[in-house]
Amino acid sequence: xxxxxxxxxxxxxxxxxxxxxxxxxxxxxxxxxxxxxxxxxxxxxxxxxxxxxxxxxxxxxxxxxxxxxxxxxxxxxxxxxxxxxxxxxxxxxxxxxxxxxxxxxxxxxxxxxxxxxxxxxxxxxxxxxxxxxxxxxxxxxxxxxxxxxxxxxxxxxxxxxxxxxxxxxxxxxxxxxxxxxxxxxxxxxxxxxxxxxxxxxxxxxxxxxxxxxxxxxxxxxxxxxxxxxxxxxxxxxxxxxxxxxxxxxxxxxxxxxxxxxxxxxxxxxxxxxxxxxxxxxxxxxxxxxxxxxxxxxxxxxxxxxxxxxxxxxxxxxxxxxxxxxxxxxxxxxxxxxxxxxxxxxxxxxxxxxxxxxxxxxxxxxxxxxxxxxxxxxxxxxxxxxxxxxxxxxxxxxxxxxxxxxxxxxxxxxxxxxxxxxxxxxxxxxxxxx
Amino acid sequence: xxxxxxxxxxxxxxxxxxxxxxxxxxxxxxxxxxxxxxxxxxxxxxxxxxxxxxxxxxxxxxxxxxxxxxxxxxxxxxxxxxxxxxxxxxxxxxxxxxxxxxxxxxxxxxxxxxxxxxxxxxxxxxxxxxxxxxxxxxxxxxxxxxxxxxxxxxxxxxxxxxxxxxxxxxxxxxxxxxxxxxxxxxxxxxxxxxxxxxxxxxxxxxxxxxxxxxxxxxxxxxxxxxxxxxxxxxxxxxxxxxxxxxxxxxxxxxxxxxxxxxxxxxxxxxxxxxxxxxxxxxxxxxxxxxxxxxxxxxxxxxxxxxxxxxxxxxxxxxxxxxxxxxxxxxxxxxxxxxxxxxxxxxxxxxxxxxxxxxxxxxxxxxxxxxxxxxxxxxxxxxxxxxxxxxxxxxxxxxxxxxxxxxxxxxxxxxxxxxxxxxxxxxxxxxxxx
Numbered sequence: 001x002x003x004x005x006x007x008x009x010x011x012x013x014x015x016x017x018x019x020x021x022x023x024x025x026x027x028x029x030x031x032x033x034x035x036x037x038x039x040x041x042x043x044x045x046x047x048x049x050x051x052x053x054x055x056x057x058x059x060x061x062x063x064x065x066x067x068x069x070x071x072x073x074x075x076x077x078x079x080x081x082x083x084x085x086x087x088x089x090x091x092x093x094x095x096x097x098x099x100x101x102x103x104x105x106x107x108x109x110x111x112x113x114x115x116x117x118x119x120x121x122x123x124x125x126x127x128x129x130x131x132x133x134x135x136x137x138x139x140x141x142x143x144x145x146x147x148x149x150x151x152x153x154x155x156x157x158x159x160x161x162x163x164x165x166x167x168x169x170x171x172x173x174x175x176x177x178x179x180x181x182x183x184x185x186x187x188x189x190x191x192x193x194x195x196x197x198x199x200x201x202x203x204x205x206x207x208x209x210x211x212x213x214x215x216x217x218x219x220x221x222x223x224x225x226x227x228x229x230x231x232x233x234x235x236x237x238x239x240x241x242x243x244x245x246x247x248x249x250x251x252x253x254x255x256x257x258x259x260x261x262x263x264x265x266x267x268x269x270x271x272x273x274x275x276x277x278x279x280x281x282x283x284x285x286x287x288x289x290x291x292x293x294x295x296x297x298x299x300x301x302x303x304x305x306x307x308x309x310x311x312x313x314x315x316x317x318x319x320x321x322x323x324x325x326x327x328x329x330x331x332x333x334x335x336x337x338x339x340x341x342x343x344x345x346x347x348x349x350x351x352x353x354x355x356x357x358x359x360x361x362x363x364x365x366x367x368x369x370x371x372x373x374x375x376x377x378x379x380x381x382x383x384x385x386x387x388x389x390x391x392x393x394x395x396x397x398x399x400x401x402x403x404x405x406x407x408x409x410x411x412x413x414x415x416x417x418x419x420x421x422x423x424x425x426x427x428x429x430x431x432x433x
Numbered sequence: 434x435x436x437x438x439x440x441x442x443x444x445x446x447x448x449x450x451x452x453x454x455x456x457x458x459x460x461x462x463x464x465x466x467x468x469x470x471x472x473x474x475x476x477x478x479x480x481x482x483x484x485x486x487x488x489x490x491x492x493x494x495x496x497x498x499x500x501x502x503x504x505x506x507x508x509x510x511x512x513x514x515x516x517x518x519x520x521x522x523x524x525x526x527x528x529x530x531x532x533x534x535x536x537x538x539x540x541x542x543x544x545x546x547x548x549x550x551x552x553x554x555x556x557x558x559x560x561x562x563x564x565x566x567x568x569x570x571x572x573x574x575x576x577x578x579x580x581x582x583x584x585x586x587x588x589x590x591x592x593x594x595x596x597x598x599x600x601x602x603x604x605x606x607x608x609x610x611x612x613x614x615x616x617x618x619x620x621x622x623x624x625x626x627x628x629x630x631x632x633x634x635x636x637x638x639x640x641x642x643x644x645x646x647x648x649x650x651x652x653x654x655x656x657x658x659x660x661x662x663x664x665x666x667x668x669x670x671x672x673x674x675x676x677x678x679x680x681x682x683x684x685x686x687x688x689x690x691x692x693x694x695x696x697x698x699x700x701x702x703x704x705x706x707x708x709x710x711x712x713x714x715x716x717x718x719x720x721x722x723x724x725x726x727x728x729x730x731x732x733x734x735x736x737x738x739x740x741x742x743x744x745x746x747x748x749x750x751x752x753x754x755x756x757x758x759x760x761x762x763x764x765x766x767x768x769x770x771x772x773x774x775x776x777x778x779x780x781x782x783x784x785x786x787x788x789x790x791x792x793x794x795x796x797x798x799x800x801x802x803x804x805x806x807x808x809x810x811x812x813x814x815x816x817x818x819x820x821x822x823x824x825x826x827x828x829x830x831x832x833x834x835x836x837x838x839x840x841x842x843x844x845x846x847x848x849x850x851x852x853x854x855x856x857x858x859x860x861x862x863x864x865x866x
Contacts, residue, residue, distance in 0.1 A: 076813035079821065080757075080767040113807040278758030279821070281765070308821035309808045314747075322755065324513075325711030332714070334513040374546040375742045375825075377853050378860035380509035388512065388712070388741035392808075393826030420810050427811035 005030045007045060011053020011368075013037055014060070014383065016344060016357045020336035022382050026050075027058065029364045032402035036360055055372040056396060057382055059339075060357050061120025061365040062312035063346025066212075066250040066271035066300025068126045068148075069135075070098065070106035072113070073427050074305040083218055083280045091305060095127075097433050102426045103128035107135045109423040112414050113310045115141055117392025120365040120400045123248075123271070123300065123350055125185050125212060129168045137176040140405040140413045142365060144350040145172060146185040146212055149200070151192035158196050166203050173209065179401065181352070183248075188214035189233045190221045194240055201241045210246035210351050213237070216259075217251035218282050234259035243268050248349050250300060251276075252290070253283045260286065264293040269349035272341070274318035276302030287323050288332045298349035299342050311392035316342040320387050335387040364402035369394045438463045440478060444486020444801075446470055447493070447816065449777060449790045453769035455815050459483075460491065462797045465835035469793055488805040489829060490815055492772075493790050494553025494798040495745035496779025499645075499683040499704035499733025501559045501581075502568075503531065503539030505546070506860050507738040516651055516713045524738060530866050535859045536561035540568045542856040545847050546743045548574055550825025553798040553833045556681075556704070556733065556783055558618050558645060562601045570609045573838040573846045575798060577783040578605060579618040579645055582633070584625035591629050599636050606642065612834065614785070616681075621647035622666045623654045627673055634674045643679035643784050646670070649692075650684035651715050667692035676701050681782050683733060684709075685723070686716045693719065697726040702782035705774070707751035709735030720756045721765045731782040732775050744825035749775040753820050768820040797835035802827045 008027045015023050015037060025039035028048070036042050071091070078090030098106075103126065114122055120141060124132050125148035136143045147165035151158050169182040184207070186192040186200045197213075204211050216222050216233045225233045234255070237243060243266035250271040252263070263270065272285050290297050299315040301307050320338035324330050333341075347356025355363040371382070375389045398406035405413050441460045448456050448470060458472035461481070469475050504524070511523030531539075536559065547555055553574060557565050558581035569576045580598040584591050602615040617640070619625040619633045630646075637644050649655050649666045658666045667688070670676060676699035683704040685696070696703065705718050723730050732748040734740050753771035757763050766774075780789025788796040804815070808822045831839035838846050 073811060076817040079817045080764050082763045109807050109810055278754035281757040281761050281763035284758055321711035324714040325717055328714050330515045330714035331513050374542055377542055378506060378857045384509040384512045391824045391826060393824055420807060424811045
């Protein structure tokens with residue numbers, strides 16, 4: 001239903017004010033924005049077209065704040081290996097062969113999985129980003145996109161990559177009816193010389209765009225930073241001016257108290273990637289401490305090759321579970337906080353100020369879960385059920401900008417059969433080359 | 434299809450010999466048992482009825498080796514609390530009100546969720562066990578059942594509980610066409626005086642049945658054991674003769690090296706409950722060390738109130754993920770081992786010797802996953818996909834003893850609408866009483 005004004009009646013809606021709770025009633029959408037949520041039908045709207053929300057739980061679309069969508073082509077190609085072995089012997093040699101066509105179909109496969117699983121916005125840092133942007137345009141998803149640049153190369157090649165990153169960021173920011181925003185992204189302190197990072201910082205000023213990077217994913221990489229530059233990664237990036245810009249770091253597993261304080265004082269966001277960090281044995285991030293310090297912690301799946309799915313419900317559940325188990329504090333990351341990490345904090349992390357919650361005035365990026373299923377019974381605490389019991393496969397419907405993109409679990413915008421077959425062919429092509 | 438002899442053609446089958454791998458071809462089922470798995474159609478079977486396995490991945494049904502099914506009625510009723518607060522202020526007061534009717538509908542809700550999610554066998558330790566047995570009879574699932582007895586009561590009441598446990602174990606062992614087996618189960622060392630545990634050990638000899646108990650779930654309970662009896666739980670149970678019997682302990686989170694050696698030497702199985710242990714902040718079990726010591730480690734969901742779903746794919750994934758992340762060893766609990774924990778080791782843990790793997794001679798307890806979905810692409814390593822990408826909702830079909838109980842995600846044996854509505858009513862009744 002793409003009418004200019006429409007309603008959901010008889011639904012249940014997860015809202016955030018005054019605290020995260022569930023409202024039973026109606027939601028109105030006008031021109032892609034939520035204009036009303038409340039128990040009763042707004043006056044004068046008796047004739048407005050509506051859909052029946054019975055048996056559905058409506059919540060904000062999930063926001064995946066770190067990933068490399070095209071890596072879905074390498075899902076299951078190398079598991080149970082150490083990060084550096086996995087990167088150097090499995091991922092990088094295969095990724096070096098990726099063509100634009102591979103990135104297009106790999107990204108399509110991931111966006112299809114994400115949309116069907118309730119993710120309405122994702123961040124993507126990769127190469128051949130025009131292809132990813134094309135997928136965003138076609139699919140109707142929202143995205144924060146950036147060309148990730150590894151600087152372990154000649155200065156000439158560095159300059160080429162930087163120019164490509166700048167060009168992409170300029171050209172695509174605001175495209176796809178405003179669904180695409182862009183950032184600038186040196187890959188990581190351990191893969192980018194300081195001078196290369198500084199150029200990205202400068203470009204971030206020049207283009208007035210935020211910065212993103214991988215940081216302190218492994219203990220070894222932190223030690224390498226100390227050995228190379230005499231500083232841990234946070235102090236190193238601070239010194240390079242990175243944190244003077246609006247910025248988001250991915251992983252941030254290995255942090256000292258001082259580093260947490262620095263991130264908090266600069267309002268640096270952290271994209272926590274629990275599934276990937278566990279699978280690659282990188283460690284367990286200090287999420288309790290980050291949240292207590294006031295850092296905005298959001299959630300990312302990372303690439304599908306290190307996860308290995310793009311189910312943001314699983315990331316929310318992992319965030320709610322592992323920090324309890326590892327800290328011994330069963331009150332750590334309660335369900336409502338995990339939900340905010342997957343939605344509201346996600347939007348804030350990538351500098352979107354009008355999505356991530358169901359609230360009048362916000363963009364109508366939302367999803368409906370089919371809660372008429374055994375694992376959602378009894379109806380005791382729906383927020384608990386979303387975090388501790390739901391999965392991507394419970395998502396029935398998805399809307400972005402008020403436009404429905406998934407209906408009864410089927411994509412309305414993407415050709416699923418074609419994408420599956422092309423992704424398989426792309427993988428086989430990579431193996432054969 | 435309940436024919437005496439039938440085939441699956443054109444399928445992919447996860448087998449365990451010589452190592453866990455996938456066979457493309459046929460599986461034959463005769464009178465509830467697997468009689469053949471191989472690449473080609475067996476000679477002379479061209480006319481045998483068959484189903485087409487295209488797009489499906491066949492694997493053993495999952496075996497859930499610790500739980501309290503009826504607690505589904507308390508799903509979401511109290512989260513993010515410490516174990517003792519959760520038990521004493523939330524669970525136990527509500528459970529004290531449970532009637533036979535509550536246990537029947539709560540267990541029905543759980544068995545429905547388990548069957549639809551690919552669990553073909555579960556262990557249940559609870560009260561009103563006749564009701565759980567009824568659900569097993571009606572649903573077609575396989576189960577190891579036992580009346581769990583808390584001994585914090587008068588000797589008279591203890592004697593009554595023991596008699597009830599013995600009576601149940603005698604009466605129901607071998608029932609439901611052999612799908613029910615029984616065990617004897619004092620609740621835990623911290624809830625049962627030593628003399629009470631000894632009576633269960635004696636009954637285990639008398640009835641020739643195995644033993645099950647909770648053990649060392651929390652650090653506090655271990656300390657309490659030391660304070661009360663001068664021994665940690667493993668030495669305590671060993672002294673009481675518990676480990677001289679075939680036995681399975683649930684949780685076993687807090688173990689010393691010596692305790693691991695004792696469990697290994699007595700061939701005591703451990704039911705690892707990663708979701709519940711994380712959620713209740715009990716800690717992270719030493720699964721790597723247990724496996725290295727040769728202990729049979731299987732997986733349990735625990736009750737739905739501390740999990741909060743009964744998705745055994747999630748437990749396998751948690752087992753594969755958290756022990757990597759916490760130990761720093763990315764090769765810990767590889768995908769194939771997590772799969773065995775959820776299937777083969779599960780069956781072995783509850784003393785079933787002819788289920789848990791797809792192999793000629795075994796009972797035909799198996800499931801089919803719909804792998805024609807984006808998160809299973811590309812078809813690189815299907816075992817990796819089962820562990821790192823699949824969920825309960827990917828299960829299309831389920832067979833127990835060769836009889837189909839779930840078809841295209843719908844239960845063939847249980848009345849889903851009735852169960853959901855009765856479970857909700859039971860929860861509301863508990864709140865009102």
